[in-house]
Structures are given as structure tokens and as C-alpha cells.
Amino acid sequence: MENNLYLTLFGAITGAIFGSFFNAIALRTVGERPWWGRERSRCPMCDHILGPLDLVPVFSWICLKGRCRYCLRPIPYRYPLVEIIFSAWGGLAMARWGLSTAGVAASLGGWFMMLNALTDLESGYVYDHLAGAVGLLGLVVRLFGGTSALIDGLWGSVAGGGAIAFIILLSRGGMGWGDATLMAGAGALLGWKMAILGTYSGFMIGGLVAIVMMVMKKAKRKDAVPLAPFLAAGVMVSLIWGPRIMEFWYQTPGWPWM
Ligand SMILES: [Zn+2]
Numbered sequence: 001m002e003n004n005l006y007l008t009l010f011g012a013i014t015g016a017i018f019g020s021f022f023n024a025i026a027l028r029t030v031g032e033r034p035w036w037g038r039e040r041s042r043c044p045m046c047d048h049i050l051g052p053l054d055l056v057p058v059f060s061w062i063c064l065k066g067r068c069r070y071c072l073r074p075i076p077y078r079y080p081l082v083e084i085i086f087s088a089w090g091g092l093a094m095a096r097w098g099l100s101t102a103g104v105a106a107s108l109g110g111w112f113m114m115l116n117a118l119t120d121l122e123s124g125y126v127y128d129h130l131a132g133a134v135g136l137l138g139l140v141v142r143l144f145g146g147t148s149a150l151i152d153g154l155w156g157s158v159a160g161g162g163a164i165a166f167i168i169l170l171s172r173g174g175m176g177w178g179d180a181t182l183m184a185g186a187g188a189l190l191g192w193k194m195a196i197l198g199t200y201s202g203f204m205i206g207g208l209v210a211i212v213m214m215v216m217k218k219a220k221r222k223d224a225v226p227l228a229p230f231l232a233a234g235v236m237v238s239l240i241w242g243p244r245i246m247e248f249w250y251q252t253p254g255w256p257w258m
Contacts, residue, residue: 007094011107015090016057018111019083026118029127046071057083082118086111089236096240102256105141106239109189112137113232116182120228126178131185138188145255152254153188156195160187163199179227186235191254194242202227202234 027044028035041050048070054060061080068075089110097103112134120126135157142153161184168175183202187195206227213219238245243253252258 004095004098007098007103008091011090011092011094011103012087013090014107015087015111016083018090019086020055020057020079022086022111022115023079023082023118026115026122029130030119030123030125043068043070044076045073058087082114086114089114092240100256101141101144105137105189105256108137109134109186109239110232110236113182113186113228113235117226117229117232120178120226124226126176126182126228128178128181131178131182133185134182135185135188138185138190141189141256149191149255152191155192156187156190157184158187159192160184160190160195160199163196175227179231182228183231186231190235190238190242191257193246193251194238194253194257197242197245198235198238199231200234201237202231205233205237206230 024041025035028039033039041055042048043050043054045068048068054064054069058080061075061083064075066074066080090107093107093110094103097106112130116126116130116134119130138153138156139150142149161180164175164180164183165177168177168180183195183199186198190198206225209230210219210225219225239257243257246253
């Protein structure tokens with residue numbers, strides 16, 4: 001159990017670092033700026049180049065009392081919030097799976113799904129190469145599981161991507177092909193049973209949020225809602241609780257989720 005505590009802490013710290021990094025990647029992708037190269041991190045308000053002390057996830061924000069040390073303007077809540085959510089995910093994934101193939105796959109899978117959620121929230125787009133990264137992750141993980149694991153991933157792609165493609169063709173609106181690419185990628189990581197559960201969970205969560213927002217009059221029925229955050233949430237619910245949920249139907253989730 002004390003081992004688990006250290007692993008959870010390790011996951012949380014790694015998650016905060018991924019959060020800081022992926023937040024920057026999301027902003028640079030949406031702003032069509034290069035990810036790598038000489039470009040340094042800058043204050044989003046005053047453009048001052050940030051030093052290492054400004055870039056420690058969460059802690060910098062707390063120590064600076066939420067303000068840029070150069071221009072003194074408040075740092076958008078997005079920065080610490082993204083880092084905290086990524087950190088929580090890292091801790092949760094390690095607490096659930098430990099340092100195993102499933103633990104590494106779940107951690108990275110959740111972080112990559114949230115990266116796509118961020119670009120979708122920011123710009124309304126799911127970028128093919130960032131959605132494809134989820135699929136690539138899935139296939140690389142499944143290489144360790146042998147042929148049947150690889151085949152399960154391919155069927156997962158078909159199930160996740162196919163379900164969204166089917167809805168796009170039926171409904172003609174609301175969802176974009178980027179969402180289908182994203183779930184094809186997630187399906188490769190999840191395997192076919194977990195892909196169905198993840199897609200279904202994403203729609204359930206999205207539907208619930210939409211109903212709440214309509215009741216609170218924050219949204220109208222026809223408003224375009226970014227779907228990737230809900231799909232990410234559905235996938236992440238499956239990555240943690242999927243196997244338990246499947247027990248109700250006497251199903252096993254397939255490698256490596258057992
Ligand atoms: Zn500033």
C-alpha cells in the first residue's frame with residue numbers, strides 16, 4: 001500500500017509536467033506556431049520570456065500568487081487548472097494500475113486525450129496528427145501484447161471510429177471527422193470492448209452536460225458543442241473503471257486491462 005502511495009505521487013508529479021507541456025503544445029498548435037526549436041515560453045500577456053522559476057507546474061502559480069512577475073497581470077486560470085487536472089489523472093492512473101503496461105498506457109492515453117480536448121475547446125478543431133498520436137500510442141503499447149492484442153486494437157479502432165462515422169453520416173452536423181479520427185485512435189489503445197464502452201460513456205457524459213446546460217439556459221439546443229472533451233472523459237472513465245463496469249455483463253476487457 002505504501003508502494004502505491006509513492007506511485008500515486010510519482011504519477012501526480014509526472015502528470016503536472018505533462019500538463020504544463022501539453023498545454024503549451026495545444027496553444028502552439030492552435031496558434032500555428034512550431035512546437036520545438038528555439039521558441040521559448042513567454043508570458044501570454046506581456047510576451048516576456050519566462051525563466052525556469054516561472055515554469056514549475058502549479059507551484060510557480062502559487063508562489064507568484066497567480067500573477068506574472070514581469071507585468072503583474074493575472075495568469076489565466078487555464079494554466080494551473082490544466083496542470084492540476086493532468087496531475088490528478090497521473091495519480092489516479094498509477095493508483096489504479098501501478099507501474100505496469102496498463103498503468104503507462106492509461107496515463108499517456110488520458111494525457112493525449114486531454115491534449116485533443118484542449119485544442120477542441122480552444123479552436124473547435126481536433127487536429128489529425130494529435131488524434132493520430134493516440135492511435136500510434138495504442139499500437140506501440142499493443143506490440144508488447146502480441147498478435148491478439150494488436151488485432152484487438154485494430155477492431156477497437158474500427159469500433160470507436162466507426163461509431164462516430166456512423167453518427168456523422170446519420171446526423172450531418174455537430175460532429176466532425178476529427179472526432180471519428182480521435183475515437184479510432186482511442187479504440188486502438190482501448191481494444192474493441194473498451195472502445196465501445198468509452199464511446200458510449202463519452203456520449204452519456206456529453207448528453208448529461210448538455211441537458212444541465214440547457215436547463216441552466218447556458219446553451220441552446222442548436223449550439224455547437226466541442227465533443228472531444230466528452231469523448232476524452234468517456235475514454236478516461238473506461239481506462240479506470242471500464243473493467244469493473246464490464247463485470248456487470250460478465251465481460252472481460254482484454255489485454256492489458258485485466
Ligand atoms: Zn507578463
